[in-house]
Amino acid sequence: MSFDPTTAALRFGTGTGPLVPPPADTQALLDGLNARDTMARRFEIALFNDLLPEMRDYRGQQRRRQMASDVKRQGEDDRLKAMRRSNRQAQLSALGATVARWVDTPHGFRERLVAFWADHFTVVGKLPALRHAAPSYVEEAIRPNITGKFEDLLIAAVPHPMMLVYLDQFQSVGPGSRAAKEGERGLNENLAREVLELHTLGVDGSYTQNDVRQLAELFTGLSARYRDGFFFAPSQAEPGAETVLGKTYGGGRPRLSDIHQVLRDLARHPDTARHIARKLAVHFVSDDPDTALVDHIAAAYSATDGDLMASYAALLEHPAAWETIPQKVRQPFDFLAAAIRALGVDGKRVARLSPQVVLRGFVRPMIAMGQTWHQPSGPDGWPEQAEYWLTPQALATRIEWSMKAPPVLQPDLPDPRQFVKATLGERASEALIFAAGAAETRAAGVAMTLISPEFQRR
Amino acid sequence: MAKLLSRRFVLGALGCSAAAAPMLTPVTLAAAPWDTRLVVIILRGAMDGLDVVQPYGDRDFASWRNTLAIGPDNGAQDLDGFFALHGGLSSLMPLWTKGELGFAHAVSTPYRDKRSHFDGQDLLEAGTGFDTGLTGVRDGWLNRMLQAVPGVQAETAFAIGQGEMRVLRGPLPTSSWSPEAQLGLTPAARDLMALVTRNDPLLGGAFNSAIDIAQDLQETLADPETRQGPAHQTLARFAADRLLDETRVAAFSINGWDTHNAQARTINAPLERLSDMILTLKDRLGDVWGKTMVMAMTEFGRTVHENGTGGTDHGTGGAMLMAGGALGGGRVYGAWPGLGHGDLYKGRDLMPTADVRAYAGTAMKGLFGLNRDVIEGAVFPGLDMTGVPQFLA
Known part of the structure; x- marks a missing residue:
């Protein structure tokens, strides 16, 4: 079991396609991560901080509507609705841009890792003004930080305004803080719990309810507002020192650096190494990965204090990563993007699709396949198990999409007999080659390839 | 799966004209092994049992809650002089009066202390004890229950909606569908x-x-009525149609109970979905409602103390809702632990006095005639059902 280009493109990239060659070797996969990010430039997604003025306007408009007299209410309401519409369109164009990147990129491993870490640090836009902003959070906090140390990624994601709002941190106030004495708000331990359970040590990690509580107290002061995005509010911070996993932080004037320090320490914890290593192996290789593979990645992570490039290199150099039988089922977004790439549709064409087509062709099918874009049901992100994705009703939608969408996206549909070979090479089974050739129509023949286990799994 | 393969698609060997293979007609299914119906609703996000079934008669309760209104004087419906039902469920009061609505209070799964939604739901749906570990058991308790019954078909149990129902997962084939899929x-x-x-x-x-x-x-999908109204009602109608047909066990989820902020407002939407769905089931099931038991359960309760943002955080003990004609009268069941400082679990949560699985097990024993040994051994390993009140008709 060792490197081969088709496996590399399917398992660690965004799929095969007639317009982009697969990676030449393992080094090429890694080098792609440090190459210029041409996709981000070609298909732009706004950074979160650049959206702040619009969010302020939205919030202002919400207030104006609330305050409006009966005569003026209708007008203010219409203006708010127009803003909401424009936010929805921005989100649709961000989805189009993301698909376009997956379709065009020669460095698919980067796009896959961005999605992996965006899921690890899941946020959902919870307030009305933030509802469309998750892609911009990914662009700002995740995308630039996937090749450094895990602790820097952690520090970019956890105190990000989107995360602070999603996990209720921005309103959490230390019980002994000045803000608590003046107002009615108090401590909220949601973010602290998820940082330990999901982002760092993992649910089997060596922490207790007391660590959750102490970390929640240490996190007080992390806040966000529309004027400046993230800000640190000493008046909300719990006075005194906190002890997390046996180490004491703070004690003097509340400082953001104490919070950064606890995040660095959590990132370097052996339980975190194990948790991250396992998640990488589960996401890329198998729902139930080889222990040796997990150990190998965890060792590389620990030896480098959480260097992500070293961890990816460990993943890619291990024989278990190149197991020939594909284990993982493509998640809905991955499936759609890989299908479009295989069909030879140009990214620019994808990015130019009208919002209506993005809605009908991507957003709604993904919902029916069980993956509402940027809205997983909880902060643990999307499930990895094949059984979750291949339910009868989700598969029905994959089939429906495979029959109907390709002719719309690629009017010049390929010959199904060539399509199966070009897309899957030697992986195509005899049954699939037969079915692709025996189908009644070109569209049905193409759908055979897209719905085959060889394409659904990677 | 094996059953489905043999039931249809008998394709010729590779190379013959598969495209020309005639369609086989569906085989008529044997009748289900019993006639009663069980509907399991998983309330995801941890429902605040103290807000839904408010112990307004407990002298300590009011001191824990600040912005959250309590009792019949503040919009809730009195149930028995001690508990009151949240106003968001008041449309279920006629059921209460008829003895078709009940609750078990101060219940929980064996899950303790880490208070993670995901682990809590996994454990609730796996139906195991906490000591067996979370990763060991991958199948759900409804699937294990069905394994104990001969003559079960894939249609006997139906998971409905787009999220996975782990409670039905397991080696025994079950059905799942979302009304949206075509x-x-x-x-x-x-x-x-x-x-x-x-x-x-x-x-x-x-x-x-x-x-x-x-x-x-x-046929169901062609019924224009099924396609009207909000999605959760479509789902409930769809579930009722399955239950009127071959299905005897239906399971689905209602999300949205994780009310960390402004609970007085945010709990209303999931409460409305819950009451709508129960009433839709009742309406559409007609006579079959009389032999139906609905059990709505959640992964854990929420903190007794309201938090600093008008909400409640992850707790331990909570409440479970039961409805249907198979219920033997409207009561709030369970031993009440009290809400004084010393009464709380770890000084913060409602102390559980019964295992939510004991109620589910008792229901299955009564509805499906399952042996107690099977329930305490195979379905809920290690469970002791002693002490659960007789709540079935």
């Missing part, structure tokens, strides 16, 4: 696709189920 394949394309997917057990099994269910349910 399938448009010609017979020829369908047969070829069966050929393409057959070597992958998961994909092939899902494919065959999809074909079967899409055909069986064409």
Whole structure:
């Protein structure tokens, strides 16, 4: 079991396609991560901080509507609705841009890792003004930080305004803080719990309810507002020192650096190494990965204090990563993007699709396949198990999409007999080659390839 | 899965004209092994049992809650002089009066202390004890229950909606469908696709189920009434139609209970969905409602003390809702632990006095005639059902 280009493109990239060659070797996969990010430039997604003025306007408009007299209410309401519409369109164009990147990129491993870490640090836009902003959070906090140390990624994601709002941190106030004495708000331990359970040590990690509580107290002061995005509010911070996993932080004037320090320490914890290593192996290789593979990645992570490039290199150099039988089922977004790439549709064409087509062709099918874009049901992100994705009703939608969408996206549909070979090479089974050739129509023949286990799994 | 493969798609060897293979007609199914119906609703996000079934008669309760209104003087419906039902469920009061609505209070799963939604839900649906570990058991308790009954078909148990129902997961084939899904394949394309997917057990099994269910349910989907109204009502109608047909156990989820902020407002939407769905089931089931038991359960309760943002955080003990004609009268069951400082679990949560599984086990024993040993051994390993009140009709 060792490197081969088709496996590399399917398992660690965004799929095969007639317009982009697969990676030449393992080094090429890694080098792609440090190459210029041409996709981000070609298909732009706004950074979160650049959206702040619009969010302020939205919030202002919400207030104006609330305050409006009966005569003026209708007008203010219409203006708010127009803003909401424009936010929805921005989100649709961000989805189009993301698909376009997956379709065009020669460095698919980067796009896959961005999605992996965006899921690890899941946020959902919870307030009305933030509802469309998750892609911009990914662009700002995740995308630039996937090749450094895990602790820097952690520090970019956890105190990000989107995360602070999603996990209720921005309103959490230390019980002994000045803000608590003046107002009615108090401590909220949601973010602290998820940082330990999901982002760092993992649910089997060596922490207790007391660590959750102490970390929640240490996190007080992390806040966000529309004027400046993230800000640190000493008046909300719990006075005194906190002890997390046996180490004491703070004690003097509340400082953001104490919070950064606890995040660095959590990132370097052996339980975190194990948790991250396992998640990488589960996401890329198998729902139930080889222990040796997990150990190998965890060792590389620990030896480098959480260097992500070293961890990816460990993943890619291990024989278990190149197991020939594909284990993982493509998640809905991955499936759609890989299908479009295989069909030879140009990214620019994808990015130019009208919002209506993005809605009908991507957003709604993904919902029916069980993956509402940027809205997983909880902060643990999307499930990895094949059984979750291949339910009868989700598969029905994959089939429906495979029959109907390709002719719309690629009017010049390929010959199904060539399509199966070009897309899957030697992986195509005899049954699939037969079915692709025996189908009644070109569209049905193409759908055979897209719905085959060889394409659904990677 | 094996059953579905044998039931339809008997394709010729590779090379023969699979496209020309005639469609086989569906085999008529044997009747279900029993006539009573069980509906399990998983309330995801941790419902605040103290807000839904408010112990307003407890002298300590009011001191814990600040912005959250309490009791019949503040919009709730009195149940028995001690508990009051949240105003968001007041449309269920006629059921209470008829003895078709009840609650178990101060209940929980064996899950303790880490208070993670995901682990809490996994444990609730796995139905195991906490000591067995979370990763060991991958199947759900409803699936294990069905394994104990002879003559169960894939249609006997139905998971409805788009999220996975782990409570039904396991080796015994069950059905799942979401009313939104449709399938448009010609017979020829369908047969070829069966050929393409057959070597992958998961994909092939899902494919065959999809074909079967899409055909069986064409009629339901063609009913214009089923397609009207909000999605959760469509789902409830769809569930009722399955229960009127071959299905005896239906499971679905209601999300949105994680009320960390402004609970006085945010709990109303999930409460409305819950009451709508129960009333829709009742309406559409007609006479069958009389032999139906609905059990709505959540992964854990929420903190007794309201938090600093008008909400409540993850707790331990909570409440469970039961409805249906199979219920033997409207009561709030369970031993009340009290809400004084010393009464709370770890000084913060409602102390559980009963295992939510003991109620589910008792219901299955009564509804399906299951042996107590089976329930305490195979379905809920290690459970002791002693002390659960007789709540069935």
